[in-house]
Amino acid sequence: MTFILEMASLHSDARPRHLVFSKIERLISHMNDQRNGVQLKDKKNFLHSTMHNSFTGADLISWLSENRCEQDNAEAIHLATFLCMFGYIYPVDLRTFSVKEDKNIYYRFQSPYYWPSKHLKLTNEMYIIYLLKRNRRNKQKHALEEHEQSALTKLQALFSDKIGFVNKQAEEQVKIVKDMKREDKIIHDKQERAFWKVHRPPPGQVKYVDEGPSRCYQPSQMVARRTKNRDLKIKEIAYLKKALTQARMKFSKSVDIFLQHCDQYMPYDAFMDPGAAQPSNPWISGEETLWEVNGKLVEVPSVLRIKKWALSFEDLLHDDTGRNEFEQFARKEYSQENITFYKTCKEIVVCPLSKVNTLKVKIEKEFLTPGAPCEVNVDGKTLERVQEQLKNDKEPLGRSRYVFQPAMEHVYALMKKDSYARFLRSEQYKLLMEKAQNHVSKKKLFNFGGSKKKSASPLVGRRGSSSSDGQGNEGDLSGPSYHSFSTGNLRELDDNPKKTLRQSISPSLRRRNDKDQDSKTPAGQDPRRRSNLEVPRASYAGMTNTESRKSEMVSPCLALNVPRTNVITPWDGKS
Incomplete structure (x- = not known):
């Protein structure tokens, strides 16, 4: 079987996306030809007039085999089943919805109104009206099948809020069908039942007409996309030709620059370098000083944060605290208009569309007009370029945000070459560094309430004492002995016993202490030797x-x- 190749009509958005529908419909038109089409039965050959314009399964398969399938009978049966499942033909006896090569089974062509290309989007509302309409008619001829009855029950629960409207629609359609002639009424009922058997098949039957996901573009958009792609390809070719003549950086050199950048910023990354977490890592020590020091606006930033400002001017401006300090320095040098103009130009890029025109007028009056209160130092060519863009600003608001870009780049270069270098050499920057270092040292020295306990200081031996004097200590002091003028560790040497805070001691505890002293004291030695x-x-x-x-x-x-x-x-x- 061969079909003529056909492409979708890109100039009509209303036509279906399935090319197979147009091919099948062309085949149906050839089959309906009075001379070379399928042989139809005449009304005279049948007792019932409803059987006219029908054909047998054998006639259908023989015609397909001769005209389309090159004498392949199996291919002809497959194509006939394909036509039946898509709803272009249907059997007169709807109990067997299939195609067989038999002279006693008759088929009819479906009306073009019920072709799948005409009804791509079917709703549950249409289906419930059809079921209610059949349920209101003669139940011997139009009784619902089992799967149709279960579907009607589910849809009635689904459309419970608008069941009255659905019932009225079904009643109106039943009245219209009753006014038809008997022959037309029978043919209409069969066509409608065949249509819903295709689109709502019973369980076990394959649904060939599956709409699938709806497309997100129209054929007319494909035409516009083709022309757009053509223009883009022309621009890409011109760009590549221009790029062939431009000098490019070597890959090895770019890798070296990248490695130098990584080595430069490695000490400032707390994940890569543990020493970058100053004064301590909060995930280990539990102190929250790191979050306080590295906030957006702080009085005393960390040492590493201040050192990072000296790496590049971008690092200084990206930090809120650094930009604030630089703005204070510029105010002292009477050059604050540069950083203010830069901040306002950055603000217009990210502000809402409703504020773009207001900020444009503000920037032009305060910074770029001759004699303005905060006039910035911009050369004549850059100023003329900005003014021309402001006059010829017919672009959308989204693009007009960048009209001040040349002036902003010029001011940025001036600050980077002049003000930024003097800020790093200023006393303000040095004072910030000293405050940060003192802040860290105070945290280390005066760590009151710390979890760690102080270790006991070693005892200092007295000058001239014997070696047996220090045997009781755990540590051996091998250094020179010093004379101590303190008598705080000497007990009273008079004959009177020393009074204690606890006067009453139980007899059992006193006897136990006496035994312990007798057992520990060597023979011939005074038990009160330590008090001498x-x-x-x-x-x-x-x-x-x-x-x-x-x-x-x-x-x-x-x-x-x-x-x-x-x-x-x-x-x-x-x-």
Whole structure:
């Protein structure tokens, strides 16, 4: 089977998108030809006049096999079934909705009103009116099938809010059908039932006419797109020809520049460099100082944030705090109009459409008019270019936002070359750096209420004390010993026992303490040895190390009962 190739009519948006419909309809017109078409049965050959203009399945398949399928009988049956499922032909007996090569089964051509190309969008409202209309007529001839009855029940629940309107529509159509002739009424009923069998088939039957997703463009738009694509291709060719003569940067050089940029900004990225989170990483330490220091507008920014301003002028302007500091510096140097003009030009780019004309008039009067209160230093060529764009501004509002772009670029270059360099060398920038460093150091030194506990300081040995004096300590102080004038760690040496805060001690606890002291105290040693004053041994400068060790072995420490005093006198070896 061969079909003539055909393209969609791009000049008509109302025609269907399925090219197969136009091909089938052309085939149906050939089949309806009185001379070379399918042989139709005459009214005289039938007892019932409703069977005229019908044809048998054998005649249909034989005609398709001879004229379209090149004597292929199986292909002819497939094509006939295709025509039946699309609704261009239907069997007179609707109980068997299929095509068979039989001389006793008759078929008819469907009316063009019910072709699928005419009814692409069917609604549930049309279907429920059809079912209600059949339900109101003779139930012996027009009884609903099982799947149609279940569909009617569902649709009645769906259209419960407008069921009255639907019933009136069904009644009006029933009246119109009753006024028809008997033959026309029978043919109309069969055509309508065949149409809905195609578009609402019973369970198990394939639905060939599936609309699918609706298209989002019309054929006329395809024509406009073709011309547009042609113009774009011409522009692209011209651009590529021009690009062949232009010098391009080498790939290796561009990669080196990219790597240098990454190395330059690496210390300022907290994800890549842990030291960039100043004063501390809040996700680890739990302190929220980082969020406070790196807010939009802060009094004391972080050190890294101030250092980043010195990398480029763009980094300074993108930071709200840096732009505010630069604006204060420009105010001191009487050049504030440049940064104000730059900010206003940036504002007009992102402002609503309703404010574009107002801002344009404001910028022109305050900054670009000769003798304006905040006139910016723009050269004559740039100013003429801007004024010409303002006069010839016939473009939409979305594009007229950029009429001040040449002047803004000129002012930006002036600030970058002159004001920005002086700002980095100014005392204001240095003072900001000092404040930031002092702020970080204060946070580190005076960290009151911190979670970490201070470690105990090591004990300092007294000058001249024996080696046994420091054995009780955990750490060994190997450095030189110093004399301590503090008596806070010495107990009272008089005979009277020291009074304690707790006067009453239970007898069991007293006996237990006495046993512990007796078991810990060696034989021949005073249990109150710790309360006695140990006098440091004398050491002479003229002695060698060996002699000093001998003298330490010969002369032991003496325990003296000394009255209370705040002065500790070293032992004199001469007496």
